[in-house]
Amino acid sequence: MFYDTARIYVKAGDGGDGVVSFRREKYVPEGGPNGGDGGRGGNIEFIVDEGLRTLVDFKYKRHYKAGRGQHGQGKNMHGKSGEDLILRVPPGTLIKDADTGELLADLTVPGQRIIAARGGRGGRGNARFLSNKQRAPRIAEKGEPGEERWLQLELKLLADVGLLGFPNAGKSTLISRISAAKPKIADYPFTTLSPNLGVVSVEEGKSFVVADIPGLIEGAHQGVGLGHDFLRHLERTRVLIHVIDLSSFEQEPIDAFRIINRELELYSPELSKKPQVVAANKIDVPEAKERLASLIEALDPNIPVFPISAVTGEGVTDLLYKVQAMLEEIGPVEPETVPETAWKETRYDPEKEPFTVTPEDGIYIVTGKEVERQVAMTDMANEEAVRRLARILRKMGVDDALREAGARDGDEVRIGDLIFDFVESRASEAHD
Ligand SMILES: Nc1nc2c(ncn2[C@@H]2O[C@H](COP(=O)(O)OP(=O)(O)OP(=O)(O)O)[C@@H](O)[C@H]2O)c(=O)[nH]1
Ligand SMILES: [Mg+2]
Numbered sequence: 013m014f015y016d017t018a019r020i021y022v023k024a025g026d027g028g029d030g031v032v033s034f035r036r037e038k039y040v041p042e043g044g045p046n047g048g049d050g051g052r053g054g055n056i057e058f059i060v061d062e063g064l065r066t067l068v069d070f071k072y073k074r075h076y077k078a079g080r081g082q083h084g085q086g087k088n089m090h091g092k093s094g095e096d097l098i099l100r101v102p103p104g105t106l107i108k109d110a111d112t113g114e115l116l117a118d119l120t121v122p123g124q125r126i127i128a129a130r131g132g133r134g135g136r137g138n139a140r141f142l143s144n145k146q147r148a149p150r151i152a153e154k155g156e157p158g159e160e161r162w163l164q165l166e167l168k169l170l171a172d173v174g175l176l177g178f179p180n181a182g183k184s185t186l187i188s189r190i191s192a193a194k195p196k197i198a199d200y201p202f203t204t205l206s207p208n209l210g211v212v213s214v215e216e217g218k219s220f221v222v223a224d225i226p227g228l229i230e231g232a233h234q235g236v237g238l239g240h241d242f243l244r245h246l247e248r249t250r251v252l253i254h255v256i257d258l259s260s261f262e263q264e265p266i267d268a269f270r271i272i273n274r275e276l277e278l279y280s281p282e283l284s285k286k287p288q289v290v291a292a293n294k295i296d297v298p299e300a301k302e303r304l305a306s307l308i309e310a311l312d313p314n315i316p317v318f319p320i321s322a323v324t325g326e327g328v329t330d331l332l333y334k335v336q337a338m339l340e341e342i343g344p345v346e347p348e349t350v351p352e353t354a355w356k357e358t359r360y361d362p363e364k365e366p367f368t369v370t371p372e373d374g375i376y377i378v379t380g381k382e383v384e385r386q387v388a389m390t391d392m393a394n395e396e397a398v399r400r401l402a403r404i405l406r407k408m409g410v411d412d413a414l415r416e417a418g419a420r421d422g423d424e425v426r427i428g429d430l431i432f433d434f435v436e437s438r439a440s441e442a443h444d
Contacts, residue, residue: 014206016167016245018070019110022129025053025094027155028081030135032394034148035087045149047138051081051091053131053158057098062122064102065209067167078129081155084137094131094158104170104248110162120170128163132156135389151396153389166244169207171223172339174246174286176276177255178268179227179237182293184208185322186255187224190332195224202226202238207245214336223249230271233278243279250342251335252288256307258300258319265292265303266310287338289316291331296321367410369417375424376414376434383410384428392430 028050035043056078079094107117107128117126135153142149175183179201187193191210196203204226213219223246228239235241246252254272256265269290277284290311292304304319311317316334320327367380383405390401405411405427414425414434421436 013068014242015066015068015071016169018067018165019074019162020070020165021075021160021162022056022099023075023077023160024056024129024131024158025078025080026158027051027053027132027134028083028091028094029154029391030137030140030152031084031086032138032150032152033086034138042148044147045138045142046086046088047152048084048086048089048091049137049140050084050134050153050155051093052134053081053155054078054094054096055127055131056129057096057125057127058101058105058107058117058119059098060103060105060119060122060124061100062103064100066102067105067165069100070165078131078158080158081131081134083155084134084152088137088139090137091134093134096131099128101165102167104168106166106168108164108166110164113164116163129159129161132158149396151394151400152391153397154391155389156385157388168248169209169223169245170221171209171245171249172220172251173212173222173335174249174252175222175224175255176246176252176272176288177227178229178257178263178272179203179239180260181227181255181257181268182322183224183227183255186253186291186293186320186328187222189322189325189328191222193222193224201229205238207242212332214332218336220336220339222253228272228275230275232275240275240279243276243283246283246286247280248345249286250345251338252286253291253331253335254288255291255293255322257294258292258303258307259294259297265307269307269311287342289318289331289334289338291322292317292319293322295319295326296324367408367413369410369413369419371417371419375426376417376419378410378414378425378427383408387428387430 030049031047033047035046037043056076076097078097081094082091084091101119103120105119108115133156135155138149138152141151177183184195184197184204187210188195190212193208193210195208208224210222211219212222225242225245226238229237232240256268258265294300308317318327318331320331365382367378367383370377386404391397419434423434425432425434
């Protein structure tokens with residue numbers, strides 16, 4: 013099996029908790045606060061590894077978790093950061109949000125690296141809550157939870173040229189002739205089961221990458237045969253070499269050409285618009301010349317046709333020069349553009365982050381990233397911290413929204429794991 017898609021779950025590390033601690037020195041009965049911050053949680057990152065060709069690693073392991081930050085300690089000692097988890101992917105990997113399908117990154121360049129889920133920041137220790145009003149703060153934050161999400165990984169091979177055609181047309185023979193690729197070649201359909209890449213050097217300093225995929229048959233766009241699973245690997249090519257078998261008695265060459273192009277169009281109109289060169293293959297067999305003549309007659313004269321023999325090498329050089337010239341004329345393709353900020357945009361601005369209040373069976377459920385984050389970072393056993401949470405929620409407008417939704421004194425409210433009673437006219441007192 014050739015693995016070119018995967019669905020994985022990533023969870024960045026939670027931040028470590030901040031700590032409440034005070035200096036204890038001889039002759040100083042009550043020293044200042046010196047509780048350190050928790051460490052940052054580890055990120056989940058992707059890096060492009062040139063040596064990889066498939067996403068097979070992600071088939072066997074689906075859940076990935078980065079390390080959590082250590083908790084802070086007394087004497088202003090901060091916790092250590094959690095370890096980042098770095099996942100290696102082959103060039104050509106697209107990363108999408110599995111829930112929305114939104115494209116998050118197109119990883120094409122070896123060494124390219126992105127953060128897929130950010131570790132939570134460490135909670136602040138009580139030393140950071142020191143102020144003129146509060147000389148002995150007994151408050152510390154818990155660590156921020158790390159981001160978590162389901163991701164869809166999709167490999168689209170990076171090749172300049174794609175080989176297209178019926179099974180047995182001679183695609184693999186051609187790639188093995190023009191590059192160092194060593195695919196399986198045999199006289200029966202569906203010999204090739206997964207894509208092969210080969211680098212073709214036409215002349216010094218000029219080379220391009222060719223992709224050989226399993227052959228297509230009629231009905232391919234509906235999933236008949238194998239080829240359609242691999243058509244995605246032609247999506248990034250710039251030129252298609254349409255390999256046609258001149259030796260087949262079962263099919264007129266022009267019919268082969270038309271059937272394949274219809275399949276291509278039904279699969280993707282965009283793909284069908286890519287420039288094609290016809291490689292009329294097996295010109296070495298008897299009767300091939302006649303069939304070539306009828307093919308040329310029936311074809312649109314704008315489509316270049318090269319009679320070749322992938323076995324003897326006849327005509328192959330001319331074909332390659334033509335393909336090289338076409339590539340130069342077309343110029344390089346841009347990777348699928350993803351705004352630089354794609355990952356940042358998935359982060360939120362705490363001030364603007366919306367929340368919703370949903371009444372359900374007499375309980376008011378408040379949901380939203382920021383409200384849930386604030387709750388998660390509050391140590392509910394710490395009265396001062398709970399009062400601070402109540403102030404933050406009020407400032408965010410949660411109290412007003414609850415009131416508007418019909419909440420009355422004593423009604424139950426839920427945010428994340430926290431359940432508390434709505435208290436009119438003063439800070440909501442929280443209890444677990
Ligand atoms: N006589 C002759 N035979 C050829 C030529 N090119 C390929 N063949 C033969 O055609 C058969 C199929 O070749 P492959 O290269 O495996 O065909 P393919 O298009 O890759 O087929 P799939 O992988 O099934 O899609 C093999 O027996 C080859 O030896 C050629 O130029 N001349
Ligand atoms: Mg093949």
